[in-house]
Amino acid sequence: MPKRLLVVESPGKVKKLSQILGSDWIVRASCGHIRELSNTGEDSLGFVIDDGSVKCNYVPRDQRSKETIQQLKAVSKQVDEVVLATDPDREGETIAWHLKEVLGLREPKRVIYSEITASAVRSAIANPRKLDSNLVGAGLCRDCLDKLVGYKGSPLVWALNNGAKSVGRVQSATLHLICQREREIVTFVPQDYWSVWVDYAEGFRAFYKGTANSPTDAPEPETETHDDAASNNTQAPESKRVLSEAEAIRLVEEARQHPHQVVHVEGKTVYRQPPPPFTTSTLQQAAGSKLKLAPDKTMVLAQKLYEAGLITYMRTDSVILSPEFCAAARKWLEEHDPQNVPQQVAKHRSAKTAQEAHEAIRPTDVFRPSVQLRQELPPEEFDLYVMIWKRAIASQCRAAQLGKTQIITQSNSLLWQARGQVVEFYGYARYWNNLSKDSVLPVVQQGQGLTLENANFEKKQTQPPPRYSEPKLVQLMERKGIGRPSTYAPTVATLKKRGYVQLTKGNLQPTTLGLEVDDFLQKALPDLLEAEFTAKMESALDAIAEGKQGWQQYLTTWNKNYFVPALAKAKTVFISPSTTKSSVAERKYDTSKTRCPECNNFLAKIPSSKVKKKYFLKCTSGCANIVLFWSDFSKSWQPPRTQETKSENHSPTPAKLSSYPCPVCKKPLEEYNYTKDGQNKTMLRCSAASRQDKKHKDVAFFSTAKGWWSPKFGELNPDGK
Structure with a gap:
């Protein structure tokens, strides 16, 4: 019977690690984070700050996490030893601590490896260490900071009553960068x-x-x-x-x-x-510019390559390569490109803010034939792997x-x-x-x-400054110290999901909603939007991770000296229509070819993620309530329908039976007259069908020059077929 349990984060690693470790081991996955701060206590924060200390109440994230915890508990009772092998970063260390807590482990062994290869994994198992309490403290502090800012700050923007959903420690500072650039574009005067x-x-x-x-x-x-x-x-x-x-x-x-x-x-x-090998940030930038991949998509593909044992861990801000890889790369060059072997390899320095002493992102085996991998990997994964391989080799060249x-x-x-x-x-x-x-x-x-x-x-x-592409935004976040490798991609994805930004011709453009939220936060919580302010918070987390500062002391001091007074001041900001609604007349929008029915000026295209065309038309010349939306039915711009119009358009006149049978039940079809877009129209529907009858849901024939036609049944023949 196996005597040891290895717990990892991702289920994708289980098969590979089981093959490496053999039958003496059970390998199980936590499926990422298993616990989160509860929604109990004051403002549903899930933690209490009391006299310089912080008491956290963690609960399973969801039903799946509950089941995972029960399964891990059951397996842990069947083995002699539990070894924690979560990812080698601050987040992974925090997950390992949560596993220790839920499994009741006293002094669990912690192992880390940056690549899933037999030599790396066995070496890690042979050299375990204790959990790093400093890294765990930084992880817990980030949890509390993010929830504190999100749960205390978000209600401020809810009062705008415009659909704004959230404020975030990293999210809001990143949105501000995008909105700042948009304002520069709007106010730009070409010369x-x-x-x-x-x-x-x-x-x-x-x-x-x-x-x-x-x-x-x-x-x-x-x-x-x-x-x-x-x-x-x-x-x-x-x-x-x-x-x-x-x-x-x-x-x-x-x-x-x-x-x-x-x-x-x-x-x-x-x-x-030569350029340095990839970090998380530069990988996302290069994949965006060369492969046209969004940051979150890049990380999903990189995760799969890592789990397959093809590349090293993909969340890192280090440009260091192991001596073993450097030797292997030199050997490859000597065999395949001897003129490119340098006398001395170029030295690259990691950024001052680099928090993990890990390797850069590189292939685990530089000699692995790409012909074989092309057959094994989906095209996007293969392309990303080749890009990582080329960059790592390039860093070792002349x-x-x-x-x-x-x-x-x-x-x-x-x-x-x-x-x-x-x-x-x-x-x-x-x-x-x-x-x-x-x-x-x-x-x-x-x-x-x-x-x-x-x-x-x-x-x-002269041209206005360009909007940021996703790669450029990630580059800017890194340069300004906003977020860390694990947060770049999720932050950009969250801004898009919240409807604060949208992709316009491959670049990030703030929506009206995003601009309104940023406008308000500039008045209510201006510090939170400044890159330098957010970068200082990240530096504080780094100091906690290095053991230079206590996390509970930092959190309580930051909350007492800055956040509580800042929130009190923010609540005094008067929310007026001018605060909540950006003045369309003050902003420069693209002009449409459609003219205003009242003043005859061209209407402006107002961006909106809620309509199919991603914009609607509005008069910016002072005409009140002139707003037009695109109608796919009439292929024209139409004013919004009032309730009376809707009622008129959807209230059919009494029906009469036709000579056509229903294609589903053969009962006679009924002829309905109705009005749509000011025109009288006729349609056929089954006389026996009710609105809840799913079989008849698509039985609707519309009048055409040739007779009757249905999107599902096609042309209607006299015999109903």
Whole structure:
């Protein structure tokens, strides 16, 4: 009989771990969190703050958790030892503590591993440790903080009576970033400018740089930064901005009137170091920009790869790789790409806020054939695995070598500049190509005369700052310290679920509801929206996890000195119509092609997640109650129907029997006359059917040019078929 029980979080790991450990072990899963703070006590918080201490009342999360706890209790009585192997992070440590509490374990063994491979798991089992009370304290503190902010803060926005559901410690700060950007877009005033250029017969284009006697611009940075959230679109080159068309015309005329010659040629080699391996944040960013995956979808796929033993643990903010993996990667390069083996691997540093000393996300076996995996994995999982594999290998390669060229030409006092770049050695970019495309310039000599082929300008306009894509938002959350690896994806998903934001052309746009909530919270709880404020709370949790601060002391002090006074002040904020409803006239919306029936101005498109088209039309020129909704039936914009209209449209006139039999029961169909959208219409329904009769639910024939037609039964023949 097995003598040891291993408890993990995810059921997906059970089969793999059972194969590794053999028949001497029973492997069971907690299915994630098994307990949560109860909804008892003051404001249903489930905990009591009393004289510097915090007393928590935890209960099973749901019926499934109750059953899981009973099953684990039963199995634990059949074995000699229980070993806790929940995930290797703060959240996993907290779940392990909950398991210890419900199973009545005194000093359980805690094991951690960052990959589900035989060597890693057996090594972890051979080197157990005790539960880390500091990590547990940080987890409990986060539980209480999140519930305190959510349960005390959310009633404030309920009073808005606009459908707002919640306030959150991380959620509200993230929403504020999105709303801030939207306000910048709305208030942005575009400015015209002109880009001036010359084309030479020698085969290149140069852009206006300034004049020979004007101050020199600051040199541009020689190295590009690794931006995993960036799309692959490269910005077209342009000249120093010319602010009037008259000046652009003057520059073109001067360029055409005077000879051109090369005054400076510069060529140099630039080395670009490989990017670090993936953390949770950069994985979500890259998967969003390259594979078009939402953060929560990325984490679901990564979880499956981890449970299958293909990658290391996917919640981490460390860029460290194990010596064993580095050696394996070097061996792979020596066998398959020897020119890419570096003398010394580039060193990468984790962010200062990195809380876990785990490995970065990497494949568990760099030699595993991808041909075999393609057959075993669904396409999305395979694509994500390949991306992780390429990034990990790239981090162990040589730097890329770029040949950069700059040519400066002169005509009279005007200077013109051309830039070129050629990849001389791809290095890491063979596996992770984030280099700009080659731009080849011809070989020219200083003092060489040039033949002007054309000179011209292009009118351009400054653009508002773009809305954040999901990868960009995750990147911003990480940079500003809002949340931690385990919370990035759930936070973005929650904002969408609450109806506070929506995806518009692949970017996050706040809804009217989201803007109203943010407007109100700026008045009621302004600190909660500031990234710096939220980041300080995360730093405090990190300090608790490191044993530098007691969690109960921090929570009681934060609540007493900040949150209680802040809530008291927030409740004094007067909720007026101007507070609760964003003024449509003050905001800039996209304009429709439909005109207002009263003032004849074009109606504005008002975003709304509650209607099929995701927006409705409203007059922003002062006409009261001019609102139109799209009708799929009439294929036109219609005003909302009043109760009288609805009653009129849905009240059929007395029916008369037709000569057509019902296709279900063969009883005669009845002919009904009714009014819809101002038109008189006729339909056939079964005379014997009641409204509760499910068999007849779809028996409805509508009049057409050819006779009668039903969405389910098609064309109605005289014999009823």
